[in-house]
Amino acid sequence: MAAEILDGRAVSAKILDLVTKDVADLGRKPVLATVLVGDDPASRTYVRMKAGRCAKVGMESRRIELPGQTTTAELVARIRELSDDPSVDGILLQHPVPHQIDERAAFEAIAPEKDVDGVTRTSFAMMAFDEGGFASATPGGIMALLDAYEIPLSGKHAVVVGRSPILGKPAGLLLLARDATVTYCHSRTTDLPARVAEADILVAAVGRPALIRGNWIKRGAVVIDAGYADNTGDVEYEAAAERASFITPVPGGVGPMTIAVLLAQTARAARQKK
């Protein structure tokens, strides 16, 4: 039995077609400001990809690049300027930021109505209380991908490996909101293989290539791999695909969905501002 592929490239392309129409209807170009601190090559690549995808759907991206030695105060001030700038619709601060910066403080400088990447505590709380708001981009992309394949979630045991504030933790809450029974695993979890083996739906969100072995996966499970370290997933793909019913490839799975959600939410921010 080989798993069916959850094709994030195809699903994201459909979403971006709809976004392109939305943008055309709006009659002006939404503006997404991307903020990159330091010169990590992988982060630079992701920001460049996001900017490229903006152009494709008729949006403008404004790339702000700050030196690696930037202080929290300087970054917060720059993000506040963008929050106050009426020509900016959405703001993305690329994670991670250099260690001297208080990333949470920097995220909180994003005006909630421009938080199209869903990283502020306002967005988190709205998500947790089912009040709409902007989803954290990667968890939002995961849910959109599950829904595109009409994968049932209610009553299923979802196991989320990873508890970071913009990925694992919100992913679990979104699954909970859809009536999944959710288990979080993390660095202090004992017997990770046993927890993974209980998953009907597995979300891997750690950033450690091949941490999750294929033979841990329950037969018929749905495997969502949100790992992207070195462009490699957290799940040992080939072996997992032999047991899973559905699986996301890396690349071509969660990554493109993340960008699609970011741009869809930027279009929505622009529409709501009008």
Ligand SMILES: Nc1nc(=O)c2c([nH]1)NC[C@@H]1CN(c3ccc(C(=O)N[C@@H](CCC(=O)O)C(=O)O)cc3)C=[N+]21
């Ligand atoms: N504030 C913030 N929000 C983010 O959403 C965010 C972030 N920081 N920091 C970094 C991670 C990573 N991330 C990816 C997005 C797209 C791909 C993606 O599309 N990857 C392609 C392959 C990339 C390639 O071809 O080089 C794919 O999976 O098919 C990957 C990773 C967003 N992130």
